[in-house]
Amino acid sequence: MPHRIPAIGRRTLAAAALALAAAPAAAAGDPLPAWRDGAAKRGILDFVARTTRRGAPGYLPPAERIAVFDNDGTLWVEQPLYTQFAFALDRLRDLAGQDPGLAAREPFKAALAGDLAAVLAGGEKGLAEIVAVTHAGMSQEAFAGIVTRWLGTARHPRFDRPYTRLIYQPMLEVMRLLRRAGFEVWIVTGGGQEFVRAFSAATYDVPIRQVVGSVGKTEFRLLPEGRSELFRLPAIVAVDDGPGKPVGIGHAIGRRPALAFGNSDGDIEMLQYTTTGPGRRLGLILHHDDAVREYAYDRGSHVGRLDRGLALAPDAGWTVVSMQRDWRRIFPPG
Structure with missing residues (x-):
């Protein structure tokens, strides 16, 4: 890993600035203080209000309040590599x-x-x-x-922070808002299911049973001393990416989501499965367009490529969230 360069002063000043910037919104009871006011933020708040207000045209019973989030590039940094x-x-x-x-x-x-x-x-x-x-x-x-x-x-090569501190504060706020409104929040990732389960509860407050990912092959082994284990084999059973995401959702959740949030072409089918269902639905794509605070990439990237998703979004009615314009801050302070 790269040599760590102390940046205590810079981090302290940045954290203080972010706290001051967010203070007015937080004081006003804003559930999404890391978001700038705009169409994306208003769309999320409106969706939650309309789907949870009994008697509203888009009302969803609690059992149908399912929200799914991609992980890499949607909940935490995926550059320069997953x-x-x-x-x-x-x-x-x-x-x-x-x-x-x-x-x-x-x-x-x-x-x-x-x-x-x-x-x-x-x-x-x-x-x-x-x-x-x-x-x-x-x-x-x-x-x-x-x-x-x-x-x-481990530390990220650019930000010199643990990867679990390179999660997106605005996304944590959206997930918290949804939970308070009675939604089940699931992670549906192309990454390894057991890899993400190792940190999902502590990092995102998403229990391991609500993580759906690519699955490696295992076998049951009864050990001589009376213990047992699931032993990991060098083979992949299911890839939870692209068209595999709706399949994984069907197997693990058993219900069509009402909200889906992704960031790459690997999330297209998950967004389609969500937003082509009956009733009120919301599909969102995070566009990484902030090279100063994070990274700017889309069509030409080998990691988190976003090409077809941008082309499909207008006709599909998906909200494209600009990291640069829609987010007051990227990471949690500290």
Whole structure:
């Protein structure tokens, strides 16, 4: 990981400025103080009011109040590469120290050399091989422990903060608002289900049973000493991305969501499944267009590509949220 550069003074000043900027809104009872007033914010507030006000045309009974959120790029930073892949690379380095033969084989050789462009150019196959090697060969409990320890020490290469502090404050506020209004808040991610479950409750207040993600193959093992475990195997059972997201929602939730929030073309089908249902629905896309406070990327990015989603949004009625214009601040202070 990169050498950490102390930035206590800068962080303190930034946190104080953010707190002062948010104070008027918070004092007025604004449930979304990290959002600037605009069409996106008003649309979210209006949706919640109309779907929870008994007797309103768009009223939803509590059982139908389901909200789904993508994770990477929607709830936390996904640049310069997905957090789970950063974890996989660090773990690959550890494994290569135990098995030098890994470093001689592709795509591991390119990954260990830091040639991420070559790894990403290899598409899903190369990424799947790296994930299979670094995420298997252990119990689910052992894997969760490895992820938790890594998240406790790893730092983002640009922001020099733990990844779990690079979550989006405006999204935390939306999820909190929805919970208070009686919505079930689910994470529906293309990332590994068990990877996200390792931190979802502490980071987002989303219980592990409300995380739907890509699923690796496991098998039940009864151990000699009378214990048992689910053992992780080097294979993927289901990829929860693109058209796989509505399928995962159907399997895990069993209801069509009323609200969906994503940020990339991998979320299109989830948004379509949500907003083509009967009654009042809301689909939102977060557009990363703030290179100063975070990152600016869309059509040309290998990570979090957003191309078709931007083209489809106007006709589909999806709200495109501008990180630059709609958010007062990006991350929680501190």
